[in-house]
Amino acid sequence: MTVLALNGVGKRFGGIQALTDVSLEVPAGRIVGVIGPNGAGKTTLFNVITGAYRASSGDVLLAGNNITQWPSHRIMQSGIARTFQNIRLFASMTVWEHLLVAQPRAGGLWRSVMPIGWADAEARTRAEDALVFFGLEQYRDVIARTLPYGIQRKVEMARALTAQPKLLLLDEPVAGMNAEEADELRALFHGLNARGLSILLIEHDMPFVMSLCHQLYVLNFGVLIAEGTPDAVRNDPVVLDAYLGTEAA
Amino acid sequence: MSTYYAGLFADIGILFLGAMSVYIILATGQLSLGNAGFMGIGAYLASFLTVELQWPLTAALIAAALAAALIGVVVGFPALRLKGIYLAIATLGFGEMVRSFLLNFDRMGGSGGFHGMKHVSLATIWLWAGGILVLIVLLERSRLWLHMRAVHDDEIAANLVGLDTTATKVGAFGFGAAVAAISGGLFAHHYVYIEPGNFGFERSIDFVLAVILGGSTVGPGALIGAGLLVLLPEWLRFLADWRLAAFGVLLVLVLLTRRQGILDKPLLDRLTFGGLRA
Incomplete structure (x- = not known):
């Protein structure tokens, strides 16, 4: 089964063609990576998938539904969650509040206007689970923006996961992290993937991408120039020429 | 209680509700400078219902609140495409529009004002204020409020x-808008006479001031702000002509030392032993 499919997606900003005829698939339960040099259109791709930008052409399908024209919030409620290249946490909120804010709405308006402590034991349990899973217990009541960078990344990921997505979009998740933190994240993503979560990520860190992804797409100037397993992509002459450089082989 | 203090406490209750109406909108990061307009709508509509149609006050207030909410939503859709200072100016324009409409609305007295309401008790005012x-x-402490704060903090991320x-x-x-209308309905039935000038720009500013002074990040802050805004000028009466200047100085001092207003979350948690946490 395919969680996400892009069919010939294009995006034009005035005279600039940021994406041209991009088609890709994220099969259920897989980790798929999109790599490419700066300015290749990777973040634009994410913005089109999440409805932040409208595709100029082509279709985006989420679990078979055509979501190309849907507003962002509807797309996100339908099973996609994302993290940002530059962490975007809510300035006034504690870690705990971040774990509550993105949860899917269940039980209608009545439950959402009642104090969470009274009405929504389920949401609290879910937040508690995320707190433990990400090892954030000691930061529960701290304003998230005041925490160290690596921890803020975790909070952002935890927030994304409390939305109970089918597909997680990660925008450069290990940017600015050291090797040890990156290893920790890799283990985390493998763990989430083992629970059945599909992941699509954009990343610059080649060893990280190669060791994590099942499937890779290479984007250059808004065009997909290669796809395949990490090994196949690593040895693809087109990719070597455009991006990786011979020494990476 | 002397009539003097009863009058002051009524003013506090009414101002508190007005301030609350600003606070609710501010919680999503939008500044409204036109809430006196919604207050005016509430005042005139509730008065019309009680005087001309003999409705009981409670029903009139609820109807006025619902009508104002509807107008708020209709005005809100185009207005909320604007942000920050532009939205503030647009809402200010809305408030003035309501005032000049009422000025020319002869059916409700126009510039001569409207009267005939039955005086409302202090207890009733505070029942509404306390209830709100x-x-x-x-x-x-609800999910909905978390969503409002998310919109306040980062609209794109919230989306x-x-x-x-x-x-x-x-x-x-x-x-x-609904809360402002309740404030207006109570105002009308407390003073038993209303005129368009009651709902001008200065009153909108009073609402904002009460929120900023009392604390713009927690609801009870508006209560502190409304209390101070009504009582301080009274307590400073010994300064005679200088009292309003002294009031202004105090205001600036408070804001210089506490940008978030007098009451904030840590202070409120200490006062309530943290017992109300979500």
């Missing part, structure tokens, strides 16, 4: 964690 306060304090930011903002605008 409890409602907001509970709401502040991308699945929140309908437009609905949240417009809803808050409508809710704020």
Whole structure:
């Protein structure tokens, strides 16, 4: 089964063609990576998938539904969650509040206007689970923006996961992290993937991408120039020429 | 209680409700400078219902609140495409529009004002004010309020964690308008005479001032702000002609030392032993 499919997606900003005829698939339960040099259109791709930008052409399908024209919030409620290249946490909120804010709405308006402590034991349990899973217990009541960078990344990921997505979009998740933190994240993503979560990520860190992804797409100037397993992509002459450089082989 | 203090406490209750209407909208990051307009709508509509149609006050207030909420939502849709200072100016324009409409609306007395309301008791005013306060304090612990704060903090991120930011903002605008209308209805039945000038720009500013002074991040802050805004000028009467200047100086001093206003979350938690946490 395919969680996400892009069919010939294009995006034009005035005279600039940021994406041209991009088609890709994220099969259920897989980790798929999109790599490419700066300015290749990777973040634009994410913005089109999440409805932040409208595709100029082509279709985006989420679990078979055509979501190309849907507003962002509807797309996100339908099973996609994302993290940002530059962490975007809510300035006034504690870690705990971040774990509550993105949860899917269940039980209608009545439950959402009642104090969470009274009405929504389920949401609290879910937040508690995320707190433990990400090892954030000691930061529960701290304003998230005041925490160290690596921890803020975790909070952002935890927030994304409390939305109970089918597909997680990660925008450069290990940017600015050291090797040890990156290893920790890799283990985390493998763990989430083992629970059945599909992941699509954009990343610059080649060893990280190669060791994590099942499937890779290479984007250059808004065009997909290669796809395949990490090994196949690593040895693809087109990719070597455009991006990786011979020494990476 | 002397009539003097009863009058002051009525003013506090009415101002508190007006301030609350600003606070609710501010919780989503929008500044409204036109809430006196919604107050005016509430005052005139509730008075019309009680005087001309003999409705009981409670029913009239609820009807006025619902009508104002509807107008708030209708005005909110186009207005909330604007942000920050532009939205503030647009809402200010709305408030003035309502005032000049009432000025020319002869059916309700026009510039001559409208009267004939039965005087409302102080207890009734505070029953409404207290009820709304409890409602907001509970709401502040809800998922909905978290969504409002998310919109306040970062609209794009809020949208991308699945929140309908437009609905949240417009809803808050409508809710704020409803509370302002209740404030207006009570004002009309406390003073038993209203005129368009009661609902001008200065009153909108008073609402904002009460919120900023009392604390713009927690609901009960508006209560502190409203109390000070009404009582301080009275307590400073010994300064005679200088009292309003002294009041201004105090205001600036408070804001210099506490930008978030007098009451904030840590202080409120200490006062309530943290017992109200979500």
